[in-house]
Structures are given as C-alpha cells and as structure tokens.
Amino acid sequence: MTDIQTAIEFARQNRERFLDELKTFVSMPSVSTSDEHKADVARTAEWVAEQLRSLGMSRVAVMPTGGHPAVYGEWLGAGKKAPTVLIYGHYDVQPVDPLDLWKSDPFEGVLRGEYFFGRGVSDMKGQVLASMKAVESAMSAGKLPVNVKWLIEGEEEVGSKNLGPFIQKHSDLLKADVCLNPDAGMMSADLPTITYGLRGLCYLELRVYGPAKDLHSGLYGGTIHNPAQALTELVAGMHDKNGRITLPGFYDKVRKLTKQERAAFASLPVKDRELLKQTGVKALWGEPAFIPAERVGARPTLEVNGLLSGWTGKGSKTVLPAYAMAKISCRLVPDQTPEDVVRQMKAYLRKNAPKTVRWELDELTHSGWAITDLNSRGVQAMSRALETVWGKKTLFRREGGSIGVVVHLQQYAGVESVLTGFGLPDDDIHSPNERLHLPTWHKGIEALVHFIYNMKV
Amino acid sequence: MTDIQTAIEFARQNRERFLDELKTFVSMPSVSTSDEHKADVARTAEWVAEQLRSLGMSRVAVMPTGGHPAVYGEWLGAGKKAPTVLIYGHYDVQPVDPLDLWKSDPFEGVLRGEYFFGRGVSDMKGQVLASMKAVESAMSAGKLPVNVKWLIEGEEEVGSKNLGPFIQKHSDLLKADVCLNPDAGMMSADLPTITYGLRGLCYLELRVYGPAKDLHSGLYGGTIHNPAQALTELVAGMHDKNGRITLPGFYDKVRKLTKQERAAFASLPVKDRELLKQTGVKALWGEPAFIPAERVGARPTLEVNGLLSGWTGKGSKTVLPAYAMAKISCRLVPDQTPEDVVRQMKAYLRKNAPKTVRWELDELTHSGWAITDLNSRGVQAMSRALETVWGKKTLFRREGGSIGVVVHLQQYAGVESVLTGFGLPDDDIHSPNERLHLPTWHKGIEALVHFIYNMKV
Numbered sequence: 001m002t003d004i005q006t007a008i009e010f011a012r013q014n015r016e017r018f019l020d021e022l023k024t025f026v027s028m029p030s031v032s033t034s035d036e037h038k039a040d041v042a043r044t045a046e047w048v049a050e051q052l053r054s055l056g057m058s059r060v061a062v063m064p065t066g067g068h069p070a071v072y073g074e075w076l077g078a079g080k081k082a083p084t085v086l087i088y089g090h091y092d093v094q095p096v097d098p099l100d101l102w103k104s105d106p107f108e109g110v111l112r113g114e115y116f117f118g119r120g121v122s123d124m125k126g127q128v129l130a131s132m133k134a135v136e137s138a139m140s141a142g143k144l145p146v147n148v149k150w151l152i153e154g155e156e157e158v159g160s161k162n163l164g165p166f167i168q169k170h171s172d173l174l175k176a177d178v179c180l181n182p183d184a185g186m187m188s189a190d191l192p193t194i195t196y197g198l199r200g201l202c203y204l205e206l207r208v209y210g211p212a213k214d215l216h217s218g219l220y221g222g223t224i225h226n227p228a229q230a231l232t233e234l235v236a237g238m239h240d241k242n243g244r245i246t247l248p249g250f251y252d253k254v255r256k257l258t259k260q261e262r263a264a265f266a267s268l269p270v271k272d273r274e275l276l277k278q279t280g281v282k283a284l285w286g287e288p289a290f291i292p293a294e295r296v297g298a299r300p301t302l303e304v305n306g307l308l309s310g311w312t313g314k315g316s317k318t319v320l321p322a323y324a325m326a327k328i329s330c331r332l333v334p335d336q337t338p339e340d341v342v343r344q345m346k347a348y349l350r351k352n353a354p355k356t357v358r359w360e361l362d363e364l365t366h367s368g369w370a371i372t373d374l375n376s377r378g379v380q381a382m383s384r385a386l387e388t389v390w391g392k393k394t395l396f397r398r399e400g401g402s403i404g405v406v407v408h409l410q411q412y413a414g415v416e417s418v419l420t421g422f423g424l425p426d427d428d429i430h431s432p433n434e435r436l437h438l439p440t441w442h443k444g445i446e447a448l449v450h451f452i453y454n455m456k457v
Numbered sequence: 458m459t460d461i462q463t464a465i466e467f468a469r470q471n472r473e474r475f476l477d478e479l480k481t482f483v484s485m486p487s488v489s490t491s492d493e494h495k496a497d498v499a500r501t502a503e504w505v506a507e508q509l510r511s512l513g514m515s516r517v518a519v520m521p522t523g524g525h526p527a528v529y530g531e532w533l534g535a536g537k538k539a540p541t542v543l544i545y546g547h548y549d550v551q552p553v554d555p556l557d558l559w560k561s562d563p564f565e566g567v568l569r570g571e572y573f574f575g576r577g578v579s580d581m582k583g584q585v586l587a588s589m590k591a592v593e594s595a596m597s598a599g600k601l602p603v604n605v606k607w608l609i610e611g612e613e614e615v616g617s618k619n620l621g622p623f624i625q626k627h628s629d630l631l632k633a634d635v636c637l638n639p640d641a642g643m644m645s646a647d648l649p650t651i652t653y654g655l656r657g658l659c660y661l662e663l664r665v666y667g668p669a670k671d672l673h674s675g676l677y678g679g680t681i682h683n684p685a686q687a688l689t690e691l692v693a694g695m696h697d698k699n700g701r702i703t704l705p706g707f708y709d710k711v712r713k714l715t716k717q718e719r720a721a722f723a724s725l726p727v728k729d730r731e732l733l734k735q736t737g738v739k740a741l742w743g744e745p746a747f748i749p750a751e752r753v754g755a756r757p758t759l760e761v762n763g764l765l766s767g768w769t770g771k772g773s774k775t776v777l778p779a780y781a782m783a784k785i786s787c788r789l790v791p792d793q794t795p796e797d798v799v800r801q802m803k804a805y806l807r808k809n810a811p812k813t814v815r816w817e818l819d820e821l822t823h824s825g826w827a828i829t830d831l832n833s834r835g836v837q838a839m840s841r842a843l844e845t846v847w848g849k850k851t852l853f854r855r856e857g858g859s860i861g862v863v864v865h866l867q868q869y870a871g872v873e874s875v876l877t878g879f880g881l882p883d884d885d886i887h888s889p890n891e892r893l894h895l896p897t898w899h900k901g902i903e904a905l906v907h908f909i910y911n912m913k914v
Contacts (some may be wrong), residue, residue: 033772095774101670158772199675203773212737213558216887217760218656218858221788222752223732225742228761229696232783236693239686275680280669285682285813295679303674304685305776306767311784315490315615316660316821317552318786318859319762319887326689327768329775331678356742364773401675402775430673430776 006141007449011133015442018133019116021051022436023109025091025125026118032068032092032158041154044091045069048128048152055136057150063170066162068092068154072173076147083377083455084147086176086415087135088405089128089183090156093120094430101432114438121436123429127182127421128152130441134448145456149176153405156183159203159365160404167405168412178378179415180451182444183403185423187269187395189440192386192447194379195419197297197398198406200332200369202341203305206349208234208324209358214310215320224320225356228309231324234359237352238302238328243287245302245330247344248351255334257298265293268397278426297398301331327364331400338366367404370417377455378418385450386420389443422447463598464906468590472899475590476573478508479893480566482548482582483575489525489549489615498611501548502526505585505609512593514607520627523619525549525611529630533604540834540912541604543633543872544592545862546585546640547613550577551887558889571895578893580886584639584878585609587898591905602913606633610862613640616660616822617861624862625869635835636872637908639901640860642880644726644852646897649843649904651836652876654754654855655863657789657826659798660762663806665691665781666815671767672777681777682813685766688781691816694809695759695785700744702759702787704801705808712791714755722750725854735883754855758788784821788857795823824861827874834912835875842907843877846900879904 001009011018030044031037045062048071052060057073071091076084096106096119104110106119116126138144151174153163167174184195210227211220240246257265270293272284286295295301305328310321330341342363353359372379374396383394399419409415422444428434458466468475487501488494502519509517509530517530528548533541553563553576561567563576573583595601608631610620624631641652667684668677697703714722727750729741743752752758762785767778787798799820810816829836831853840851856876866872879901885891 033770033774035771095768095770098671157774201675201775203775210738213885213888214555215736216858217758217762217786218658218788218856219753219882220732220736221758221760221857222743222756223741223749224736224738225740226760228764228783229692231764232689232692232761233696235686235689239690275677279672279677279681281667281681281813282815283682283813284680285811286679292680296676299679301674301678303678303777304683304689304766304781305674305774305778306769307685307688307764307781308769309761310763311552312763312765312782313490313552314492316784316786317490317614317762317887318658318660318760320760321762324761324764325769326685327773329674329773331675354742356738356740358739399675400678401673425676428670429676430774431670 003141004449004453007137008446010140011137011445011449018129022116022121022126022129025129026109026121027107029107030092030154031095032155033095041068041092045071045154048091051132052150055132056139065166070154070163070166071150071152073150074148075144078144078147081457082146083177083457084149085455086149086151086174086179087131088179088181089131089152090124090154091128091152092154092157093125094123094157098432103433115435116438117433117435119434122423122427122434124183126436126441127423130422130445131180131182131448133445134452137445137449138452145453149174159201159367161365163405164408164412167408171413174413174415176415179409179417181403181406181417181419182421184399184419185421187397187425189424189437190390190392191269191395192390192392193395193397193420194382195399196372196374196396198370198403199400200336200338200367201329201402202332202338202366203329203364204345205362205364206326206328207360209322211320211322214322217318217320220320225354226320227357228321228324230354230357231309231326234349234352235304235326235328238348243285245300247341247348249344250300253335253340254300257294262294265291265297268293268395296400298333300333300336303329305329331402332369334369334371337368367402368407370406370410372416372419376416378416381454382418382420382451384454385447388450389447460598461906461910464594465903467597468594468902468906475586479573479578479583479586482586483566483578484564486564487549487611488552489612490552498525498549502528502611505548508589509607512589513596522623527611527620527623528607528609530607531605532601535601535604538914539603540634540914541606542912543606543608543631543636544588545636545638546581546588546609547611548582548585548609549611549614550582551580551614555889560890572892573895574890574892576891579880579884579891581640583893583898584880587879587902588637588639588905590902591909594902594906595909601909603909606631616658616824618822620862621865621869624865628870631870631872633872636866636874638860638863638874638876639878641856641876642878644854644882646881646894647847647849648726648852649847649849650852650854650877651839652856653829653831653853655827655860656857657793657795657824658786658859659789659795659823660786660821661802662819662821663783663785664817666779668777668779671779674775674777677777682811683777684814685778685781687811687814688766688783691806691809692761692783692785695805700742702757704805706801707757710792710797711757714751719751722748722754725750725852753857755790757790757793760786762786788859789826791826791828794825824859825864827863827867829873829876833873835873838911839875839877839908842904842911845907846904
C-alpha cells in the first residue's frame, strides 16, 4: 500500500472512534457570545490543545487574545523545502435559543439515522475534528509530506474581532504557503465545493430613546413620539419598495458583475424550489434584477437580526416604552468597506431620525469581503482531492457568509485561504437541531487526507 | 363635634396606622399579568376581604371570575331609602420590569420625603385603602349615612376582561346609585379633579412569520424576506407622515369636538413644558390640529407597546429570524368600538402584508370609552367634597386611559361612575419607582369622608 492508501484505510478503520471524539467536543457548550459560558469556552480551548498534543504537535499553546483564547500548534518535520499548511478552525459555537425547539439536548450529540445532532457539529466542530483526523490518518502512514500549523480560534461566532490584532501580532508564527479553512461547506452531499468569494459584514446596534422612562400609553399616548414606532419607521425606510437599500451611497462601490461571472452564477445548482424547501417560506424575496445565487453571493444586504422594545411577555401591558433597539447587519461585497457602511448609516439616521427622539449607533463587529485566486496551488490541490473522493467536478462559488480570518490572514500574514468544508445547506447551523451528515463527513476526512498529499511539492 | 368633624379627626389621628396598612398591602406582589404571581394575587384578594370584614362589612366574599378573583362586601345598615355607593377598586398591579431601574424594592414600600414608593402605591392600592379608611373614619363617628358595597377586582392591569361577564352575572348584587371609582387621579397636588371621559382600548398582538426556523443571515440574506423587516414596514405604515393613523376607516366614527368642548380643553392646565418635564422628551409629538390635552383626552391613538424578534441579547448573532412580534394598542374615543379597530387592522394587514410572509393577529384585551353626566348626584357630591378639602374649584377633564369597569357597570348594572382619585401625573404608575404623594393621599381620605356625607339624601 502507498502511504495515502494506508492513511485512507486508517481513517476508515477509526470512524467510530472519530465520532466518539466529536461527541466529546460537542458536549462542551462553548457559546462565545454568552458571559455565562466563559469557563466552558476556556475549557474547550484546553481540550483542543490537548488533542493537538496527542497528534504529536509541538509548541502547542492556548494563547490569549483580547477575548476568548486561540489555540496554536505546529509540526514542522517535513523540512524547510516542503510547503506549510496552516489549518484554521473555530471551537466556539452559536447560542442555542430557542432551546424548546431542539429535539435533543444541543450539547449531548445524538445520532439519528445518518445525522449527528448538536450545536456546532456542522459549524464547525465537525470540520475542525475532520482536519485533525485527516492529519492523524496521514501521520499513521509515516512522515507527513507537508508542515502543518494550527490556528483554532474561539470568537468566530462573535465576529472574530480580536483575531485581526492577534494575527497581526503573530504574523511570523502563522506564516504558511496556504491556509486550509474548512468552514465554508458544500452545496449538497454530492457536490464538492470550493468557495472563492465571501461577503463582508458590518453588524450594528441601533437604539432609539424617547421618554426618560416607560410611560402609561393612555396618559401620554398622542403627545409623545413612541420610540418603538420611530424605530420601525427608521428600519422600514432602510429599504425601498423594490428591496433596494436606501443608505446614501450604499451601492456606489459595489463592483459590477462581469458577463462571465453572471454565467458562472447561472450555472450553479441553486434552485428556487430547493431554497423554498430549505426555508419553508411561501415565496422568495430580493432584488428582481439578480438571481438568488447572485443575491446571496455577490449582492450586499441589510438584515434586521433582532428587535426589542417595551413589553414582550405574555399578555398586555399598556406601556409607551422609553427605548427601542434593533440589531442590523449588512453583508458586503467588493469593494464596499464596513467603515463606509457605518458612515452611510449615520448619514441616513441624521437625515431621517425625527427630532422627537434620540438615537445611538454602535458597531458590534465587522469583517471584510474576500476573493481567492482560483489558480493557486492550494485551490488546485483541494479541487483534485475533492474530485478524487467524490468522482465529480468541483464547484466554485461565492458565498453569502463572512469569515473574518480569511481577510486578516491575507492582510497581515500574506496567506491565502482555500475554503471548503463538509457541512450541508440543510444542516441548520445557527438554528435549532443543527446536524452533520456523517457519510459526507467521513468522505471529507478522506478528501483532506488527499489534499495533504496533493500539496507535496 | 358633628359626625363629620369626628370622622375627619379620626382620619387625622390614624395617619401613621393607615400608612402601615398601605405598606402591608404593597408588600404583596399582586402582578396580574404574570403566571408566577398567581398565588400572590390570590393571597392579596384574601387580605382585601379580611380588611372589609374588619370594617364591619357583611357578605364579604372572594368571588371567582374567569381569571383572578374579585372581592365583594357590603354594609346596608343605612336603610332602603338611603343611597347606595358602590366602591370600585383593583388590588392587582403592573409588572415591575425593568427592575434594575428601581431605587428600592418595589414590593417593600419605602418612605422618602413626602413620597411613599412601591409598585401599586398610586395605581391603585393607595386609592383602595383611602376608600376603606374614609369609610372606617365615618363609621367611627356613628352610623354611616349611606349604604356601601365594594367591588375590588384583580385584573384591571390585564384589561379586566373577565369583569364584564362577572358584573353581568352579579348585576343585582352590584346595584347602586353611584359607583365611586378613585382610579383616575388628579391633574396636580393643588388641582382636585373629576374625570368625566375615558378612552377605550383595543390591545392587539401582531405576529409575522417568515422562514420555518431562524436562518443564517449570510447564507440566506437577500433571498428570503426577513419577517422583522416586514414587521417594521407594516407597523411604520400604520401612521402617515403627519402622525395620522392609516387603518382604513379608523377616523370615520370619531365624534367631532364641539366649540364648547374645545374651549374646555383649552382651559385645562396642561402645559407643554410640564409634559416635557414629566416625560423627559426633547419635543412633543402628535396631530398638529389638536392641543396635547385634546390629543390625550379626545383623540384616538395607535401605540407600539412592545417589539420582539431574533437576537436581543448582548453582542451579535447573525440570524435571519423566523418570527417577529409587535404589541399594538389603540386608545379609542366616542363613537369608535374595539370591534371596528380589529376589523380595520385586519383590512390594513390584508392590503399591506407582503405575500412573502404570513401574519397572525390576536386581540388581547379591549374596553369601551365612557362619558359621565356632569349634573348627576355623585359628580356633584364629589365636586363639593373636593372643593371643601382643597378650597379650590374642581377641574373636569377627559382622560386618556381606559377603565373597563366604568363601561361594564353602566352597560350591565346601570350604575354611573364618579371618577376621581389622589394619584398625580408624576407618580410614575406603570414605571419604575412608582410613588404616592402622602399629603395628597391624606387630603384624599378626608375628601372621601366628605363625599360620603354629601351623598346623604
């Protein structure tokens, strides 16, 4: 057997153990947005470090950032002439609310049919573990053909805002020929996918203040501008009737799609009926001049992520609230910047907010968009690896999400990322009953083994 | 000394004890909207019944309704020829959120300067106790000159929705010549006030549903109509640019104010600068064609009482929410009906809700408006009582709040209400740090003593 055959065989023999390890990983409630889970997040970082040590990595360290720690480890035994692959992942997960919609404990990890259920199984503890198990499998066959470094962060789900400074500070440590980033998923279980474009993000919190305190709506209603009403007016006005965003200058820097790009989008297997099925809506929505794949991959959006004001419990309370809040985020495309959007939002609010209320705007997090070179060695190695395992052409797409680390690695360490992954569109990441399709996951581990060998000079 | 002088002297000698009893009453967290306080509400009803028994009332009973119980009691010793006064009150209180804005425990009852602080001290445990203490004072002087009945309910703060059927069922028991309702307050500490008009209420909950579950805003943003955005569009559209409500036909039945009524409104001491001071807003708001007193007393409104959607915790969650909710209530004036408003709201939603979302509308509670005859015996007796204690002309006003019982007593038992009370506009009812102005409260007890004697045939 060749090394690669040995490695693949090892991965197949150890599937059950790999799943047990995933169960342990998922059992740690590493919810990064929540103060109450701070100790769980720290404990999870230690667990990741321990895994890297058992893989035989050296210089393993749980390293401080401005927020939750990042885990580093490396194996440079392939020598200076061999390429170095930096493997990125995040060990933090989204909150689980609404908890009552989960069919099993989100932090247990439960097998039902071909799926493994739990918070973070797909996004992205399963992907992190797949990378570790691919390296372990390759190491079982002999010396690794490439050097590897690991950067497993704990703040992706809260916007990776401390990761930029961290990468900047440790840019020498993180130097690599390519970054493998398996956080991007695939279009379906039989469509291996590399993502070459990501949208940026600008996440804002808008607070509108009216009276100094909650008032009785009977005693004051009709004389005081209700800040919840003012907020709905402001938020509603951020789109026009055609779904176009009205922030002044919002589309000025949006790069026009070329004919070639539009043709590529048109060829993607994004079917309206699939979107309807996945989401359960009655009809799709969005800019009529673009198809859904373009609207997600190459057009900017403005979404209301949260609303809060006044009485939200059961029953009625006749209150005229003192305050109303909206969480609003924009997905950004080349060549928009988060700074532009903050400025445009402030200009919009200055122009449209009535004098009867006071507003405050905070930027909670942001990240830039990214585009990767399709002809780079990493992309080519991954494309061949996927085609070997799936026996199909790799799809290349631009994606709607935002991954801060891709931008920061390019900006501060000069490392380009290869974005792939083995999560599926219906994995319900960020939703109740998040799941991982196990047959795809096992194929993914094998694809990563092939990638390691394909990277050999 | 005359009976009345004896009674007034008794009230003055017992001020400290009366306040101790109020402290006990306030210590019971009778929050009617909250399931967790159900036992407290029941315990408070028992306490009220016990107080009526110690006053020497007979037929005292904690009576079941469709919700929280009502307390009844009577003393008919004045004989059939003497008039009967039904004293109405409610022993339930508003929720206390946001709790962190309270300077002392809302259920302790704390004296600071001339004010007594606690949830319900002004709205309306203080008013209920004032009525009891006035009767106790008059009884201390000899036989009461009038018969009294008591109806102290436990659901006013959740819209008294079970009180209509209760009054209908017990209309004989509740028969009286007049109802004393001290839930309406006064315009300031030196302006004794009778309220002769109340607005009605129609309290709705609108829920807008989008995708079957919360989605990742990056993966779906741009293709799915965000229900939080759809909700803001619907709610924002319920007012036009001039603050006029756009529900179809909303103003059709609104009775036009006469010249005489507008002159009366103009003479009320409602000052813009007082409203600004009370509320802390930068500028007033509302229909430009009406002065603030008219906008509160005689014009209908539509208020957003609550908003909820998606992620509302700390930090960011990039969710495209499945659902968005608004609590919306209309204050109604003659001759609007809550049924009209439900129909108008549904027509508005059918016309304006986009096909990309689904909506549901529930009516949570409603009550009719009311107007009382200024020349009735009850109003005249109360007017003279207030003038005796304050040495000033009584003000007559129409009020912005809604008191369901006034409508139900008129409709089912043929009893007209005299609306007064000793709460002040800056008592912060329904808000943190609710308070009662004690000098006004003690004057109020004396005024109720005078009212009892003034009612004598």
